[in-house]
Amino acid sequence: NAGVTQTPKFRILKIGQSMTLQCAQDMNHNYMYWYRQDPGMGLKLIYYSVGAGITDKGEVPNGYNVSRSTTEDFPLRLELAAPSQTSVYFCASLRDRASNQPQHFGDGTRLSIL
Amino acid sequence: ILNVEQSPQSLHVQEGDSTNFTCSFPSSNFYALHWYRWETAKSPEALFVMTLNGDEKKKGRISATLNTKEGYSYLYIKGSQPEDSATYLCAFRLGAGGTSYGKLTFGQGTILTVHP
Numbered sequence: 001n002a003g004v005t006q007t008p009k010f011r012i013l014k015i016g017q018s019m020t021l022q023c024a025q026d027m028n029h030n031y032m033y034w035y036r037q038d039p040g041m042g043l044k045l046i047y048y049s050v051g052a053g054i055t056d057k058g059e060v061p062n063g064y065n066v067s068r069s070t071t072e073d074f075p076l077r078l079e080l081a082a083p084s085q086t087s088v089y090f091c092a093s094l095r096d097r098a099s100n101q102p103q104h105f106g107d108g109t110r111l112s113i114l
Numbered sequence: 115i116l117n118v119e120q121s122p123q124s125l126h127v128q129e130g131d132s133t134n135f136t137c138s139f140p141s142s143n144f145y146a147l148h149w150y151r152w153e154t155a156k157s158p159e160a161l162f163v164m165t166l167n168g169d170e171k172k173k174g175r176i177s178a179t180l181n182t183k184e185g186y187s188y189l190y191i192k193g194s195q196p197e198d199s200a201t202y203l204c205a206f207r208l209g210a211g212g213t214s215y216g217k218l219t220f221g222q223g224t225i226l227t228v229h230p
Binding site for chain 2: 004031033035040041042043044045048050056058059090094097100101102103104105106107108
């Protein structure tokens, strides 16, 4: 049981390039989330999805796009990379709305924009 | 924007010391308070999910308490060990329509370093 898998683990981009961060979960969780983690700032929610075909913006969505064509996959797209998007990106999933459930996290993607 | 604050930002202790840190969150529309432990280059690991005022939870040497009326939670580590070194994150879940779709608002974290 792999849980939440993120690829790649590390990436260096040039300003203006685009890329897609992949996230897949094999737990049949409906809810999925993308966060970015900046030093001293905690995790900030970028986008989330409550099921296939349904996505919505989080706290810091500018410069990112998402799609959710299947329950398993929730890719995050950077169209025009900017230095401000240098961060660690975490994908997480949640089984349902039950109050005693934690989110399950991937290992993160460390992205540098130069 | 919800305000979730953790203190202190960082903490250095000696092996064997007991320590505690604080998470403060809004006292209205409370649904749940999560604690996660995060080691660099690994995924955040869930420690506790707390839902009721007065909740106390324990996992080995780590325990947590919850006060929803005044909006704070304490995390305690008894007899700290070097392997406890990590960033400890708390996260607030708002009780709202759709129970906020499970969204969490994280504090900035407390970085704990335990020296041998």
